Amino acid sequence: MSDGTATVDDLDARLEKHRVELTGYCYRMLGSSFEAEDAVQDTLVRAWRSYDKFEGRSSLRSWLYRIATNVCLDMLNAGNKRARPMDLSESTPLAKAALSPRPDNTWLEPMPDARVLPTVEDPAEAAVAKESVRLAFMAALQQLPPKQRAVLILREVLAWRASEVAELLDTSVASVNSALQRARATLAERADSGAEAAVSDPLDEEQQKLLERYVAAFEGYDMSALTALLHEDAIMTMPPFDLWLTGHDDIAGFMTTIGSACEGSRLLPVQVNGLPGFAQYKPDPEKGGYTPWAVQVLEISDGRLTGFHFFLDTERWFPLFGVPLHLEAEAD
Numbered sequence: 001m002s003d004g005t006a007t008v009d010d011l012d013a014r015l016e017k018h019r020v021e022l023t024g025y026c027y028r029m030l031g032s033s034f035e036a037e038d039a040v041q042d043t044l045v046r047a048w049r050s051y052d053k054f055e056g057r058s059s060l061r062s063w064l065y066r067i068a069t070n071v072c073l074d075m076l077n078a079g080n081k082r083a084r085p086m087d088l089s090e091s092t093p094l095a096k097a098a099l100s101p102r103p104d105n106t107w108l109e110p111m112p113d114a115r116v117l118p119t120v121e122d123p124a125e126a127a128v129a130k131e132s133v134r135l136a137f138m139a140a141l142q143q144l145p146p147k148q149r150a151v152l153i154l155r156e157v158l159a160w161r162a163s164e165v166a167e168l169l170d171t172s173v174a175s176v177n178s179a180l181q182r183a184r185a186t187l188a189e190r191a192d193s194g195a196e197a198a199v200s201d202p203l204d205e206e207q208q209k210l211l212e213r214y215v216a217a218f219e220g221y222d223m224s225a226l227t228a229l230l231h232e233d234a235i236m237t238m239p240p241f242d243l244w245l246t247g248h249d250d251i252a253g254f255m256t257t258i259g260s261a262c263e264g265s266r267l268l269p270v271q272v273n274g275l276p277g278f279a280q281y282k283p284d285p286e287k288g289g290y291t292p293w294a295v296q297v298l299e300i301s302d303g304r305l306t307g308f309h310f311f312l313d314t315e316r317w318f319p320l321f322g323v324p325l326h327l328e329a330e331a332d
Helices: 008-016 019-030 033-049 060-076 123-131 135-141 146-157 162-169 173-189 205-219 223-229 248-255 314-321
Strands: 230-238 241-246 266-272 275-283 290-301 304-311
Touching (some): 019 060, 060 162, 146 162, 223 230, 230 248, 241 248, 266 290
Antiparallel strands (some): 266 275
16 A cells, blocks of 8 residues: 555554654653653654655655654753753762752653663664663763754664765755764763663673662662662662762661661562663551652662662652552561
8 A cells, every 4th residue: 555545544553653763762852751752742643644745755764753853853942951960960978968859851751661662673773772761871862962962863873874864854964974973072071871881681690680689688678788789889869859879878878867768668670761670669658558659770880780760750650661559568
C-alpha cells in the first residue's frame, strides 16, 4: 500500500511504531520524561494532520524526526536547562544539610528504559542507546545549545549521516560538522559525562552481586555494609531538593539522621536511564505496609557504587514506571 492510500488504522499503526525511538530522542533533547512524552504526542498529531502534504520525498521516519526536532526546539526556546543538583551548587557537608526544594522544571528527570530504548538486535547499538540516556550524559547534553544538542544526538547516538542531519535542519553539511565539533568539545570539558556509570549490559556477575548486597544493606539499614559498597567519593542526590552529599561518611550520617525514616524500606527493581534502579517504599505508619518514597538510580564503577540518586516525586514517577502506589506488609 502506498503512503498516499494508507487507511486511518494503517497510518495510526505506522506512526505508533516510531513512538519509543521518538520518545528517546525528545527525552535526550528536553531532559524531562513528561515533556518528552508531550512532545512525541504533539509530533504524532502534527504528522497525522499534515500527512496529506507528506509526499514521500524522505522516509516517514525522517519526516517524523524533522517534526519532533521542531517541536523540541520550540519547547527549548524558554531557555530552561534541566540539571542535577551537582550541576547547580557545591556539595553540602552533613553538618549544614538542609532540604530546600527547587521547582520541578529545574531537574533532569528519570525515565524507564522501556519508554525510550527500542528493541534492537545489535548489542553494540543497544549499548550506545543505553549509554546515551544515563544521567551524567543526559546532564552534559543539557549544557549544549539546542541545535548543537540535536546535531550531536542525531550524529553520535542515532548514527545519521551529516547530509541527512543537514536536510532535517535545513542547513549545510559544513554547518552540521561545525556544530558537532563544538558539541564534542563541550562534552569533552565535562569529564564526568560517562565515567560515573561503567555498567555492563547486561550486568556482569560482579555487578549483579553488588546490587544484591546493596539491597540487603539498604533494606536492613546496615550502614557498615552500605558504606563498604560505596566509593569514597560517592555522590547522593535527592531532587527536588538541591542538597547533594559526597563521601560515604556524610551519606551514612545523613541516612541515620535526617533520612532515618527510610529505615525498614523495601526495594523493587526497575530499569531506569540505562542503569540499575529501584522503586523504594518506606514503612507507612498510618495505613500499614509500605508507601512510595523514591525512584533510586544507581551508578556503578570499578566494583563500587559511585552515585545514587533519589527522585522523590513519587506520585509522578511510580505510575510512569508501572509500580504500585502501596505495598502490603509481608506476613510473618
